[in-house]
Amino acid sequence: MTAQTTSSGQAVLRQQITGSRRFSNYWWAVVVTLGAGGFLLAGISSYLHVNLLPFSDPTQLVFIPQGLAMGFYGLAGTLFALYLWFTIILDLGGGYNEFNKETGEVKIFRWGFPGKNRRIEVTCKTSDVQAVRVDLREGLNPKRELYLRVKGMRDIPLTRVGQPIPLSQLENQGAELARFLAVPLEGL
Template identity: 65%
Template sequence: MAASVSSTQPQTLKRTVLGARRASNIFWASVLTLGGLGFALAGASSYLKTNLLPFSDPTQLVFIPQGIAMGFYGVAALGLATYLWVVIGLDVGGGYNSFDKSSNRLSIVRSGFWGENRRIEIEHPLEDVTAVRVAIKEGLNPRRTLYLRIKGRSDIPLTRVGQPIPLADLENQGAELARFLQVPLEGL
């Protein structure tokens, strides 16, 4: 009589990916909004000769060149802040990576900008996965990224964009995923 072996391994592995809704983006969008508003109001105060700022008196500024330069910087900062708030609101880059052995599918889902490409989805059979690759680039602009190698496709990034994740976390995530998919881990 043959003994039956029960598998205690999970059949699904799902990881969320942090998008644009990070504390650093919210901080910089807030700073740009407040700074841009201050510069724009200073430029407008200089033009109107009416003080629009409670903590300063920019009516003493000569509109050309000082007031117009402050107004330009204010409008530029507010434009950039608006872009950041929209990206944060849409959570661009946020999503998840899902690997399901029971359905033999992998799904990589990310949020994009509005329109028909708002939701980016990549699906493949698990047997097309050839390896999990770790890419580490140190220096002035460090990058620590986990990639999925799939037959017939370029490598697909699995980790968030922006602030690099700690090296130990990257290695652990890569090793866990390679073990789960039973593929080699490259790049270490």
């Protein structure tokens, strides 16, 4: 979260939101790509009876059913890896939250899937903001999110999707935003 002060003394608060370009997504995309490639090459090697893998000899596999199953798993893994790389390239869920006191506008922007809704943009007036709401749910599937409560609209999510952020960081972000917008902080 970064605050910028304009020349007139009023501030603009801009929060960058990390989308699918996180380290964990890169990690899993690489792991799935390597694993799927290995399975696919093992299936092809068992069919052609030519060793395509330097670290093992899949030519000893009987093509039906072992080589066929390896090829199927390799193809499925390759499709999943392509999906992971596609979401990383598009940076799905990435964007920013901008709170501008000078123009009196709040702008929430996120990148989505290709199509007519690729650019997801929500704007409203700062005077319509009623509160900043914190949603906390602990347990097996914890949820720690910030929402913007706006008059005449559904609550707008402000935090990134994925791994829950630490409670102290969530409280600090919520308090800073509520102070900046001069609205109450709900849910704590």
